[in-house]
Amino acid sequence: MSSIQTQPDFIDVNGDRIAVRHRDGQSPGVVWLGGYRSDMLGTKAETLDAWAVTNGHAFTRHDYSGHGESGGAFADGTISLWLAQSLAVLRETTTGPQILVGSSMGAWIALRMVQALHEAGEGARVAGLLLLAPAPDFTVELMEPALTQAQKSDLETRGFIEEHSDYSPEPNIYTKALFDDGRANRVLVGLIDTHCPVHILQGMADPDVPHAHALKLVEHLPADDVTLSLIRDGDHRLSRPQDLAMMISALEGLVERASEHR
Template sequence: MQNSTPEYLSVDGDRIAVRHRNGKTPGIVWLGGYRSDMLGTKAETLDQWAAEHGHAFTRHDYSGHGESGGAFADGTISRWLAQSLAVFRQRTVGPQILVGSSMGAWIALRMVQELHKAGGGDRVAGMLLLAPAPDFTVELMEPQLTDSQRRDLEEQGFFAEQSDYSPEPNIYTRALFEDGRANRVMVGLIDTHCPVHILQGMADPDVPYEHALKLVEHLPADDVTLSLVRDGDHRLSRPQDLSMMVAALEGLVERAAERS
């Protein structure tokens, strides 16, 4: 495992922690979830796989997460997207496979859109989306907001919610919701121009598997694989889940090699 001190990039005034392993292409780029960090079980498993197989592996913490600077409450999808694009452009070369977990899948889908706009979309050789939560603020959270939460958003600009994964509460800001609407991807065809493999637990309490089915409807008909794990939760971090993740990644790596 690679637990050395990270390097830091300055992105729009934020100090972003990055860990990069040199290796062959396609490289792997990890995009974590809301309030997660780059030293979690799935990221470490991918790093170990990359080390054993000689592939490049790049991961970072968004501002307000893990070892990066900045205040968590200042974060938005646009801000974390800009940081992810900066890391991608400054620390990776050649074709890459984007691995996005939960909110990281939303970031990955926005990244491929922005890269294509800038003429660099061919560098995304594949996408592995784990319990993907694109548009979660609009699709999953807004319909469930209580009157109290709506009032807190309006009057104080945020609300706090107990987290199942941390003793600290989750903070959701009005800026996050407003910016989320501006970054929606499930509003038309998301043309990734590369193979996509989605891994989704059917016992996920945070992102219902129906959300993954809906996402598939917005992806091109070819080159999309959806694997449903009947008893899988949101973390997808059990040994059998990690084995499925690695197998899906290896399939995408093989596809990328065939295309190159």
């Protein structure tokens, strides 16, 4: 593909039209997994794309259903649904080992992808994980303990709750289906054996995902090959120039390690 990707391609995943942008290049490739209500044209994804162009690596990104340029209704989304779409994009669009870069909820998706790929005998497809402000199990671990009685009642009677968003004029919507499905996709319940190096970047000034959550994730990962970089004044977005530079540095470290093990 050319260095300018104006329009996405689309693949059908169980009836949902999923928008994908893929750039051919050398291995290992990089796969971007965005956060809740984010899209593939954000600052971090665009920074990764520019890096891929400069360094000649393959790069793949997509929008989950109900996000960005993809079809489907946002309110129908669950971790299981978005996981299935992400696996389909990986299998249909990429070849060879990939480094999964997951932001916030995308880190949860990335961890579930590793588990699913190993169960399917495809574990070698993942050469590394770069997790940015990771929010695995956020429905159970971060949201449910803070729900008010009124919100719990809304989940049961209306099937969803609305919450103010600092990142959009529209409120965030969280459905009962998302909470129920989140429990079925928990990863912080035992050892998460990724079989690959993991680098976590976490802001200590993150108002959405406390850095204690990243520390808890590390406890569930094997001690070897796990790096946690805490950014003292980093927020949830991690999109400042210095944050983006750290992201690229961490990625290059994972690429180097993957290349050494080929």
